[in-house]
Amino acid sequence: MGRILNSIHRFFSEMSRSSSPNEDYINKLFLWFLLLSAIIMIIVIVAVLIGAIHYRSKRYQGEPKQITGIKWLEITWTIIPFLILVIFFYFTVRFMKDIDQPVVKDQQADIIITARQWWWEMQYSNYNITTANELHIPVHQKLLIRVESGDVIHDWWVPELGRKIDAIPGTSNYSWLEASDTGEYKGACSEYCGTQHAGMRILVISETKNEFDRWVQEQQKVPSPPVDSVGQRGMRLFSERTCAGCHFISGTVAVSHIGPDLTHLASRKTLISGVLTNTPKNLYLWLQNPQKLKEGSHMPNFILSNNELEALLKYLEDLK
Amino acid sequence: MKLNIHIPEPTKPIPDIRTGEGLLQWLSTVDHKLIGIMYLCTALLFFVLGFGEALMMRIQLMRPLNNFLSPEAYNQLFTTHGTNMIFLVLTPMLLGFATYSLPLMIGANEMAFPRLNAFSYWIFLLGGLILYASFFAGGMPNVGWFSYAPLSERFFSSTKGVDYWVISLLLMGIGSVGAALNFVVTTLTMRTKGILMNQLPLFVWMVFVNSFLILAAFPVLNAALFMILIDRQFDAHFFVSATGGSPVMWQHLFWGFGHPEVYILALPAFGMVSEVIPVFSRKPIFGYEFIAASSVAIMLLSFGVWAHHMFAVGLGTTFNAFFAASSMLIAVPTGIKIFNWIATMWGGSVQLKTAMLFALALVVNFTIGGLSGVGFSLVPVDWRLTDTYFVVAHIHYVLIGGSLTGGFAAAYYWFPKITGRMLSEKIGKWHFWLYFIGFNCTFFVFHFLGLLGMPRRVYTYPNLPYLGTLNLFSTISACVFGISFILFFWNIFYSLRHGKIPGNNPWNAWTLEWLTSSPPQQKNFEKVPLVRSRRPLWDMLHPENPDWKRENKSKIKT
Numbered sequence: 001m002g003r004i005l006n007s008i009h010r011f012f013s014e015m016s017r018s019s020s021p022n023e024d025y026i027n028k029l030f031l032w033f034l035l036l037s038a039i040i041m042i043i044v045i046v047a048v049l050i051g052a053i054h055y056r057s058k059r060y061q062g063e064p065k066q067i068t069g070i071k072w073l074e075i076t077w078t079i080i081p082f083l084i085l086v087i088f089f090y091f092t093v094r095f096m097k098d099i100d101q102p103v104v105k106d107q108q109a110d111i112i113i114t115a116r117q118w119w120w121e122m123q124y125s126n127y128n129i130t131t132a133n134e135l136h137i138p139v140h141q142k143l144l145i146r147v148e149s150g151d152v153i154h155d156w157w158v159p160e161l162g163r164k165i166d167a168i169p170g171t172s173n174y175s176w177l178e179a180s181d182t183g184e185y186k187g188a189c190s191e192y193c194g195t196q197h198a199g200m201r202i203l204v205i206s207e208t209k210n211e212f213d214r215w216v217q218e219q220q221k222v223p224s225p226p227v228d229s230v231g232q233r234g235m236r237l238f239s240e241r242t243c244a245g246c247h248f249i250s251g252t253v254a255v256s257h258i259g260p261d262l263t264h265l266a267s268r269k270t271l272i273s274g275v276l277t278n279t280p281k282n283l284y285l286w287l288q289n290p291q292k293l294k295e296g297s298h299m300p301n302f303i304l305s306n307n308e309l310e311a312l313l314k315y316l317e318d319l320k
Numbered sequence: 321m322k323l324n325i326h327i328p329e330p331t332k333p334i335p336d337i338r339t340g341e342g343l344l345q346w347l348s349t350v351d352h353k354l355i356g357i358m359y360l361c362t363a364l365l366f367f368v369l370g371f372g373e374a375l376m377m378r379i380q381l382m383r384p385l386n387n388f389l390s391p392e393a394y395n396q397l398f399t400t401h402g403t404n405m406i407f408l409v410l411t412p413m414l415l416g417f418a419t420y421s422l423p424l425m426i427g428a429n430e431m432a433f434p435r436l437n438a439f440s441y442w443i444f445l446l447g448g449l450i451l452y453a454s455f456f457a458g459g460m461p462n463v464g465w466f467s468y469a470p471l472s473e474r475f476f477s478s479t480k481g482v483d484y485w486v487i488s489l490l491l492m493g494i495g496s497v498g499a500a501l502n503f504v505v506t507t508l509t510m511r512t513k514g515i516l517m518n519q520l521p522l523f524v525w526m527v528f529v530n531s532f533l534i535l536a537a538f539p540v541l542n543a544a545l546f547m548i549l550i551d552r553q554f555d556a557h558f559f560v561s562a563t564g565g566s567p568v569m570w571q572h573l574f575w576g577f578g579h580p581e582v583y584i585l586a587l588p589a590f591g592m593v594s595e596v597i598p599v600f601s602r603k604p605i606f607g608y609e610f611i612a613a614s615s616v617a618i619m620l621l622s623f624g625v626w627a628h629h630m631f632a633v634g635l636g637t638t639f640n641a642f643f644a645a646s647s648m649l650i651a652v653p654t655g656i657k658i659f660n661w662i663a664t665m666w667g668g669s670v671q672l673k674t675a676m677l678f679a680l681a682l683v684v685n686f687t688i689g690g691l692s693g694v695g696f697s698l699v700p701v702d703w704r705l706t707d708t709y710f711v712v713a714h715i716h717y718v719l720i721g722g723s724l725t726g727g728f729a730a731a732y733y734w735f736p737k738i739t740g741r742m743l744s745e746k747i748g749k750w751h752f753w754l755y756f757i758g759f760n761c762t763f764f765v766f767h768f769l770g771l772l773g774m775p776r777r778v779y780t781y782p783n784l785p786y787l788g789t790l791n792l793f794s795t796i797s798a799c800v801f802g803i804s805f806i807l808f809f810w811n812i813f814y815s816l817r818h819g820k821i822p823g824n825n826p827w828n829a830w831t832l833e834w835l836t837s838s839p840p841q842q843k844n845f846e847k848v849p850l851v852r853s854r855r856p857l858w859d860m861l862h863p864e865n866p867d868w869k870r871e872n873k874s875k876i877k878t
Contacts, residue, residue, distance in 0.1 A: 015771035026700045033698055037691040044658060048680055051665030052672060057602070063862075064669045068870070069607040069660075077659045078610075078652060085648040088698060090812045093641050093698045100637055152471040153567060155632060155707060159773040163703035168568060169470060170561025171721075173634040186784070190465050190707040190775040191632075194471055195391050198778035207377055236665040274782075295391050 017180045019206070020161030025095045032091070036084065069087025078172035099163055103174050111135070111177070115154035115167035115300060117262055119273040126218065129219045130248070131259035133273045134205045138212040141180045152194060156203050158187030166191060179206035186274070195296030201274030219264055222251040223319050242301055243312075249319065255294035260298065266320045272297070284313050333839040334739070350434035355441050356420025359412040362445060364809075367659040371400040371805065375798060381733075382795040384783040385763035386641035394779035395462040402465030403414045403485065405749050406585070407492050408448045410719060413651060413727045414588040415440075415499050418527045420732060421700060422503060424833035424840065425821050427512025427637070427848040432505040433874065440498035447491030454484030464777060466578060467548070469559030469570040474552045483552060493545070495539045500534035503527050511833070512555045514851035521831045521854070522611060526591030533580050533587070533622065541577035558752045568633060576577035585719060586686075587615060589726025590657055596729045597661050599829045600676035601668030604855060604867070607660040613651035621650040631702045644877045647697035654690050658683060672828075678729035681756050684722025687716060692767070710770025716763045727810075728755070735812075740820030740839045745836030747811040757799030765790045766767045830855035836877070 014029050018302040113135075114121040114139040124129045137143060147156050149167035156175075166174040176207035179185070207215065226232050235252070238244055244254035250263040268278050272294050285292075287309055290299040304312065327344050335342035346354060380389040389397070419441075424433055454460050461481035463472045496695070507528045508522070520528070522526050546568070547558040557563040559570045581762055588609075598605045605611060627635065627643040661683050670676070692714040696698045696702045705711065735743045769790055773779055781787055826835040833859055836845055853867035855860055 011768075011786065015768060026704045028699045029698055030695070030704065033695055033701060037694075041687060042689060044662070045684060047662045048665070048683055051601075051662055051668075052670055052680060055601070055668050055670045057669035059669055063602050064667060065866075066604055066867075066870070067606065067667060068604050069610070071661075073663065074610045074656070074660075075608050078656055081652050081655045082649075085651065085694075088694075089645055089648055092698045092700065093637075096637055096640060096644075099700055100701075129855075137396050152476055153468055157707075157775070163700070164632060164706060166632045168561075168633065170567070171634070175634075186775070186782075188775050188778075192471070192707075192777040194470070195395060195462075197775075198391065200781070229578055244449070273654050310649060314342065317545075 003020065003067040006035065017160050018182065019160040020162045020178050022099045022176065023160055024087075025099055026162070029091060029095055032086070036088075038263055039221045049210070056290065088273070090195050093278055099197070101176065103144065107144060109174065111145040112146045112148065113156060113167070114148045115156065115200075117152065117194050118189070118200040118294075119149075119258075120156075120200070120202060121260065124216075127216050127220065129216065130261045131219065131264065131268075133201075133203065133270065134211060134268045135202070135207050136215050137177065137179060137204060139179050139182050142176055145174045145175050145177050147175065153191050154189045154193045155191035156187070156202070157190040157222075158185050158202055160185045161187070164190055179204070182206050182208060184269075188274075197296070199273060199275050199294050201203050201270075203274050204269055205269075218320075223249070223263060225251070226315055226318055228314070230311050230314045231318055234311035234313070237308055237312055238315060241304065241312075245300075255277060262316065262319060266317050280313060280317055283316060284309060287312055292314070321665050333841055348468055348833065350438045352419050352423050352431045352434065352437055353738075353842075353844075355437055357414050358421060358441055359416030359444075360738075362448070363413040363416060366404055366412075366448060367805075370401055370404040370409055371802065373397045373404065375802060378795040378798045380779060381781075381791045381872065383792060384788045385780055386769070391779045392459075395777075396460040396706050398777055399464050399481075399485075403451060405719070406465065406581070407489065409450070409497065410585045410723045410727075411492070412538070414442060414585065415444075416728070416736065417592065417635065417727070417730050417850070418503060418523075418588060420738060421833055422524055422527055422837070423506060424737075425524050425831050426507065426510060426515055427832045427845060427851065428506065428510035429844045430510075431502050432510055434541075436498050436502055438503065440495040443498070444492050444495035444514065447488045447495065449490065451485055451488035453480045454488075456597060457481075457484060466574050467570075468574075469548065469551075469567045470561070472491065472548060472552075472570075475560075483549070486549045490545050490549075493542045496534050497538050500531035500538075503531040504535070512845075512851060513613065513849040518609075518612070519851070519854045521587070521589035522594035522605060524589045524610065525612050526594070526615050526852050529619050530584055530587040530591075533584050533619050536623065537577045537580035537584065539878075540573055541581075544573035544577070547573075548622065554616045564646055568630075568635075571630050571633065572626070575629045576623075579626040583618055585723045586672045589682065589723045589730075590615070590802065590822060592726045592730040592733070593661060593682050595656075595831065596675050596679040596733050596836065597664050599663045599733075599827050600671045600673055600679070601827075602671070602712075603664055603668040604858075605660070606663035607656075609659050610656055614656045617653040618650060621646060621653070625650055625845075628696055628702065628802065629706075631696075631699050632706050636741060644697050644699050647698070648694065651690060651694050651697075658687055658690075674731035674743070674745055674752055674796070675729050675827075677749070677752045677756075678725050678732065682722060682725040683724060685717055685759070686765075689717030689721050692717065703768060707776055708770035709766045709774045709776055712776050713728050713763050713766030713770065717767070720759055720763070725755075728752075732826070735815070736819075736822035737833055737838050737840070739816060739819075741746055741819065742822050742826060743811050743815045744818060747814065751807040751811060754800055754804035754807065758797055758799075758804055761797030762794050765794050769794075825857065830857040832841075832856055 014017050018024050027098050064204055108125055112123040120133050122135050146163050147167045149169045155166060157162050161177055161179060183206055185204040189200035192197040226235055239253050246256050246259035247254050248261045250259055271278050271282055271286060289300050289301050292296050327348050331347045335345040337343055337346055380386050380394055400610040405730060457480045459479040459481045463477055463482055470476060507524060550556045551558050557565040559565045559567050561567055594605055594611060624646040625643060628647040631640055732743055733750060772786055774787060822838050824837055855867050859868060
């Protein structure tokens, strides 16, 4: 019995995970709403059951009394729901304002998140860093994020870290992001955006201030060019086989921003927007045929030979 | 060539489709009863397609990272499934019952515009066929049933699917507007002697109110559809932000139609239940005036709530607060209906026939759908729930738990009138229980999936805690749900041959359609007695205690 209760508890706490003040507001309001719904549901089900069981015709004994309505009853069940909703409206507006606090005029966003089919680009305006699909944030710091889109409408959503916010082409949306614990938080694009909508996941890593600063320093470094012959060949291939046509790697001829920035690819935990863990084998398979791992992705299959794959892999794996 | 083929007037109420003459009579008919039956059969046909699409999606989702469908195929399936179920199943089902029953219930022999009636049906069917023709033209639409711009622009969706989708919806929209116009004029002008507007059966009243919703909402959709079509075909930029258009405007226009549409699908079902529950409780409907007035309130309010679909767009606190208030407000008249249906049962003599069971299932399941709907009006909660599986749960509780369940109540209730045979109660009970259990098990877990963080419209999902288990459970339940529909089809098939033959009025009901024969002759009524109350057949059967005496007494009092 205890085990069952325990697993039920685990299940429900999994559904109300929160690691931010904003999500706490949402959870609180949702809990009240759930309580109200449960009460109403019980009333309705019991009332229907009484109607169906207690008032069931046992035998046909003429027609029952023909009542057409009771006015005070009607007024009661109009007024009471109305009053309950007024209370909920009050808290809706209050919490909405708490979560969406106004942005001070001319305030710069800490992080600019640009959603694209089907990956995320993150720019840290204060540190001059660009990265992709993996957001590092310092814990307990309230950050202003600006969410934009490079193509169609997407939606930024990390359940534990608060509200959803749409990424709309031609518009900048602002939202606050704050994590109250260190750890990894998984999210996903939550507005349908085309073939690989499902393959557009988010990873947010909340770290202590020290860890975060170290990460920033690492990211700001320009990677040194490869010294071994295989790596050098890979670097050459990267520009020859048109990888550089879409990608950016700091300190090289690859300066395009159509695809994700690969400057520190090897330091990331996942590949292709959270679809796979970042291991050499997965990266190899991805380079071999992107369409097999993420059908519909905008990266074409370059039909690389095994030798070329090895060289590119060596080069990319050194981009720490 | 002779263009004018003489088709003899049908002598049988339902012409035999197997003879050439019978087929011609069906194709050329302007009789509201035959057109109603055609709507209903079309709805059943498209339902089979839509359910097949749903089952394929459920198979793909039954375990994480499944490879049963490609992402492209999955995206086409969920788009077609949504469009199909809303426009090709629920709409014709409700229009079908209304076309069939509305003239009968007001003692009329025909709709006001019989040819327009036939036109509405055929153009609707054409629209439906065009949607599926896209399959042969390079792929079905793949941008979701609300086709958000700019994803639906040619740059991002270059196949022809979206164009077919647009044209299909345009045609069906025109058909719906025609039908609505017909219902309004019929109700206003064709009532038999004595029926006042406040004595209409509630089903007629709700179809009447609903028709105004259709008349105001569908033109908004059609305007938006023309705009996206011009964008796609002639390179305009209504919804392209780079050249000055606004993608958010599409959302305003679409939901300006889309939210009233939800009530367009719900109100007639409310009307059906408001007929079924009193008859099987042997009592008049509780609070007729309140149910009637709350329908008008829903109709008016439904035009002011559309932006609760857009709380994540970032439109600002004031804007969100307005739509939160209006969306909460619309819950009040809906609640009034639920309470009145329950109060109708209380103190009655309840007969749990299959039709009544479905009506009660609507009361329960629609309450769940309505309550989760209130959740979306709480803006911060919406920021968590919107675009997740919680929405998928909500829409299915409203559209299946509400509209489709109401449709089944109506089907069991009116089948004897339409066909002259009773549906089997025994198969019906099995159908009901499998339907009720299958439906709730399939869709209730969607609430949990949404809370666990599963976005809607994903062709697959990572192996996170509980997602696999809940999805598998839902897929298995969907099969149970599917079996219930097989039973329903079997029930129709069986009962058309072996069903009991009802009299004119098998349920002892009180509205005028039960006065005439089952099925009615081509001319519905030879003579309708003067109607003096909301329940003319009650007055006839109980001359000692007629309604009109009571209704008049209360009138004198107030």
